[in-house]
Amino acid sequence: MAAKELPVVPSARPGTMAAGAAMERIREQRPVIDHQKCNLCRECLLYCPDAALAVDKGEVRVDWHFCKGCGICAVECPVRAITMVAEYAGNRGFIEK
Amino acid sequence: MELINSLADVPETELFTGGHGGCRGCGAALAVRQAMKALGPRTIITIPASCMATIGGSGLSTAWEIPFYHSLFECAPAVASGIRAALDIQGIKDVNVVSWAGDAGTADIGFQSLTGAAERQENIIHVCYDNETYMNTGGQAGSITPYLAVTPDTPGGKPTPRKDMLAIMAAHHPAYLATASVAYPLDLIQKFQKAGEIQGFRYIHILAPCFKGWGIREDQTVQLARLAVECGLWQLYEEIDGRRRVTVIPERRIPVREYLRLQGRFKTMDEAAIAALQAEVDRRFQEVQS
Numbered sequence: 001m002a003a004k005e006l007p008v009v010p011s012a013r014p015g016t017m018a019a020g021a022a023m024e025r026i027r028e029q030r031p032v033i034d035h036q037k038c039n040l041c042r043e044c045l046l047y048c049p050d051a052a053l054a055v056d057k058g059e060v061r062v063d064w065h066f067c068k069g070c071g072i073c074a075v076e077c078p079v080r081a082i083t084m085v086a087e088y089a090g091n092r093g094f095i096e097k
Numbered sequence: 098m099e100l101i102n103s104l105a106d107v108p109e110t111e112l113f114t115g116g117h118g119g120c121r122g123c124g125a126a127l128a129v130r131q132a133m134k135a136l137g138p139r140t141i142i143t144i145p146a147s148c149m150a151t152i153g154g155s156g157l158s159t160a161w162e163i164p165f166y167h168s169l170f171e172c173a174p175a176v177a178s179g180i181r182a183a184l185d186i187q188g189i190k191d192v193n194v195v196s197w198a199g200d201a202g203t204a205d206i207g208f209q210s211l212t213g214a215a216e217r218q219e220n221i222i223h224v225c226y227d228n229e230t231y232m233n234t235g236g237q238a239g240s241i242t243p244y245l246a247v248t249p250d251t252p253g254g255k256p257t258p259r260k261d262m263l264a265i266m267a268a269h270h271p272a273y274l275a276t277a278s279v280a281y282p283l284d285l286i287q288k289f290q291k292a293g294e295i296q297g298f299r300y301i302h303i304l305a306p307c308f309k310g311w312g313i314r315e316d317q318t319v320q321l322a323r324l325a326v327e328c329g330l331w332q333l334y335e336e337i338d339g340r341r342r343v344t345v346i347p348e349r350r351i352p353v354r355e356y357l358r359l360q361g362r363f364k365t366m367d368e369a370a371i372a373a374l375q376a377e378v379d380r381r382f383q384e385v386q387s
Contacts, residue, residue: 003183004187010164011154011157011159012154012157012158012159013158013159014159014161014162014163015114015159015160015161015162016157016158016159017114017116017117017118017153017154017155017158017159017160018114018115018116018160019116019158020116020158021115021116023116026121041104042104042105042107043104045104045107046104046107046130046131046134046282047127047279047282047319048127048130049119049122049123049124049126049127049130049318050115050116050117050119050126051111051113051114051115051130052115054109063115065115065116066115066116068120068121068122069121070121070122070315070316070318071122071314071315071316072122072315072316072318072319074316075316075317075319075320076319076320084316
């Protein structure tokens with residue numbers, strides 16, 4: 001049998017970690033974006049380690065499924081449009097949608 | 098080839114998806130996200146034992162949208178060489194083969210296979226994401242941990258200076274050699290674009306801070322990576338066929354003290370040691386910039 005004909009057995013489907021992610025459990029603070037201040041410079045998009053930020057319909061939006069609340073976006077925003085607010089998840093509180 | 102010159106031109110596709118297993122503010126995940134924007138979907142990546150191997154997959158699920166091969170600690174560049182050979186036999190030309198290792202997988206444990214692949218001029222890209230300690234096993238000191246950094250096994254500060262990994266790799270005469278930083282994403286993306294176009298052995302060394310190992314806050318990852326460039330300890334340049342070109346000249350220069358004092362790991366460093374390091378940095382800065 002040629003090497004080409006050997007079956008390829010991937011151990012996981014691509015991107016399946018994204019499907020199972022639920023960062024609400026580990027997030028202690030969350031970014032709040034002031035859309036008035038935001039000038040869509042897109043700096044925060046590449047500084048997010050979790051791919052949680054994206055520009056959608058002319059606004060930067062946070063994917064709450066991915067955001068771990070590290071706060072890099074708030075520190076790096078050149079116009080200070082992002083602030084971090086405390087979030088209480090789990091049995092101590094609730095998640096505001 | 099069109100270089101990506103503005104943030105608006107950066108592709109939106111995420112080839113390393115969110116929801117990965119990295120810590121909050123992970124510098125390694127940040128480096129991979131930025132690099133994958135340039136490498137594109139026709140990439141095969143091999144990663145030895147490191148944080149990056151565990152962040153990107155757990156066996157049953159994976160954050161990668163591209164083929165990802167988890168190799169043993171010693172042999173990521175050797176595995177990448179094998180993947181390239183298999184592609185060559187099948188006549189597949191348009192694939193980037195990347196071995197992506199941490200500082201241990203590059204400079205210490207993985208060095209034997211790295212120097213082998215570099216000497217054979219294998220047609221692969223080797224990337225070292227450098228957090229300056231062995232973070233996946235608890236932050237032990239390695240050979241490119243900085244002088245006097247406190248780690249679990251050097252509680253009084255590391256007694257020896259950091260080994261010059263870039264000089265070692267430059268001595269292999271790679272087709273392309275570059276340093277990069279997660280704080281300068283466009284520079285990093287452009288370097289990966291250039292590396293993708295070049296044939297032969299390519300080496301890219303990325304400074305990717307780890308908040309836990311460095312003793313900083315989670316949100317300071319990018320800030321510290323930038324301060325490292327501004328104080329001159331980490332210089333951004335590229336070498337094509339041995340000719341060096343500085344790609345980022347920091348807008349402001351800061352004393353190394355400002356960079357060191359923000360980090361918990363340099364708490365044992367006294368003023369005399371900082372002054373000595375400052376002199377060394379100034380000398381090295383002149384050498385690279387000239």
